[in-house]
Amino acid sequence: MADSKALLPPVLYLAHRIPYPPNKGDKVRSFNILRHLARTHRVFLGTFVDHPDDRQHVGGLAEWCEDVCAIDLDPRRGRIGSLRGLLSGEALSLPYYRSTRLASWVRSTVADQGITRALAFSGPMAQYLDAPGLQNRVIDFCDVDSAKWTQYAADRRWPMSWLYRREGERLLAFERKAAMASDASLFVTEAEAALFTRAAPEAVGRTHVMQNGVDAGFFAPENAPDSPYPAGGPVVVFSGAMDYWPNIDAVTWFAEELLPQIRRHVPELRFWIVGMNPAPAVLALAGERIHVTGTVPDVRPYLAHADVVVAPLRIARGIQNKVLEAMAMARPVVVSADSAAGLKAEPGHECEITRDGAEVVHVVTDLLRDPQRRAAMSVAARARVVNEYSWEAHLRQLDRLLAPARGLDGGAA
Template sequence: MRSARGSPGTWGRTRVMGSVLFLCHRMPWPPDKGDKIRSYHVLRRLAEHHRVYLGTFVDDPADWAYLDQVKAICADVCVCPLTTWAARWRALGALVRREPLTVGVYRNRVMRGWIEQLMVEHRPDAVLCYSSGVAPLAMPYAGLRRVMDFVDADSDKWRQYAQARRGPMGVIYRREARQLAALERTVAECFDASVFASEAEAALFRKQAPASADKVHGILNGVDADYWDPGLAGPSPYGPGERPIVFVGAMDYQANVDAAQWFAREVWPRIHASRQDARFYIVGSKPAPAVWALGQLEGIKVTGRVDDVRPWLAHAYAAVAPLRIARGIQNKVLEAMAMEKVVLATPSAWEGIDDFDGRQGCISDQPGTMADEALRWLELPRPARAAAARIRVLSHYQWARNLDVYQRVLVPSAMSHAAGYAGHAPSVGACS
């Protein structure tokens, strides 16, 4: 198995306040999809104030191109490839061991060896785990301050997947939901703090894990509002005379695939029957075959990956977020809001985002309601600008402010950075 290890980069020029081991299930660079957007900003903030030792995995070969940028801000890096077949083989092993398949995917000897060596040679002050699958890698180190960023409850996403599937896959998904729910409770009990991407998600987990309720925090995602600025969008990518509605996201992600299919087959026919000039654009990388097939339907276009999604958002009449399987705050919704777009969202897609005065669009999972709202905005001579949405982003979803809270949870001011390695020996029992 190949791993890439980094050497100290530019981190030495920052104002260092102790060291952090950051274990992440996917390389947090570039910020081109939901979970990587949050992990990217967390990594950048940590590197400004701490020596960061990053242990992570690459499941997309394109991410290797960004390794030097990651190494430049970290004290050391261990990156292990995660191929589809390797992941499936490890998941099968987890099935035999009666543990979550997700945990099996990240059971990696190279990563474990690197962590063990790091603990002996560098004595980090804290460990941050990002996504439940990597939490077992930190379980042996009970003497360390350990923080778990669940982002959202993976177990509930698997439960939602199970509800949408029958047969053997439904059985496997239900098993994974149960196993992950048990792991999430154990991790929350053993770790010093647990973090979720919204207060609503945190509140739900407190009910599921009441013994750990006082250690659970909701810390919002943010938006780079300087980047997601409608004034920087550039010319329209759409054809003359088109009135486009756009759905943006990674189109190999199961929740997005389901959302695109539902909107295309349940909502879109009602819209296109009334407006022949309306177009539904599905914009995002790696469309699954089921998504490509939607491009054969009248009035629907699938773009695949584009260099910059901002023009596609800025010049659309509305952005849709028709997710039916979702947890936590959806970055695609916040980005559309920052671009002053009318947003047509399902309740699942809007979860974790508080309503606000001046919001334009709809929050509904009824095809007729969403179609009627879309037609209302398509009647305008040009796309409306939802100024209140951007104002809301600027006041509540700025990364700098939200990451201040994040850093205080990870390294409380009372923590001594000179505590050394005492007590970092592997523990035994339920939390080992």
């Protein structure tokens, strides 16, 4: 670390997944937070590595971190280990992300470095914030994960419906306790913050909104490589991590139920599913005019050369990075109402917001048949992102929440 860095205050940053490279939604947010913290702090990062490809990137974190404790997490073993929660009565998400090695590192690092301020990215990482010496604790919940589990339960049969409902209830109890033990809880949209405070009214005064952003310099149409699509009909694309259940549900619903209806009007339409780790259900969709790419080195050409980008998520809520990136690449985007909650964009002008499958079919068909409207929406979409969604503007809130005036270096405020 440079000598000038030695003068900066230390901060503990805990993330449930290694925040580099920023190649999926949660890692885009966690990486930008890391980069922001590193400008004004010496960062001590505790995190998990849940994919073997990411282990190679641990060393690269030295650019932003003074020290890193990266714990390997095998998802299969983690799921088995999480069942201990059935015996302890806690949410299964907590033992999934529990590591005695990480807990020991947190306590010794906080003591050795005199760390008083900490940020936990995702609710389960808040279980490490009880280290003696920490005076200011901030949790970036992003979304209300407990509500997602409850929503999953509605679409499952017993016993999974019971298990997911239990997870929703137990995780909410932990989220409420963690929120009251911290100085601030962050959510990605006003809607998510309101959802949480309805379930946890005692946390109203400690709940804040920190929206997602986008690097509009990187995600810019003029920076896009050549088209990856072979000659053929128009292209509709969905991008995202394809082992994430809300994304799996979205592309399956779109491909099996909505795409055939759109093709009645646009027979040559091709659907591209772009993203890492496609689940078996996603791979099974591949066929005539449906393409599943798996991991790609750069998502920008797939966005820039698509005719329409869709994000028909029925489960995930809050502003999606995939939506902001597509808008920054000056593409017309069709997004579900739940995924557009909090999105500052004018429906019908800067994007299309749909409330059911019939609306998705209608607006996608309309856009594909009207190139002038697509072009106008593309220009307006990028302008909106450039004006409203700078990461730097949103992340300045962390400077205030982690400032000594809130009780750091002198007791809780």
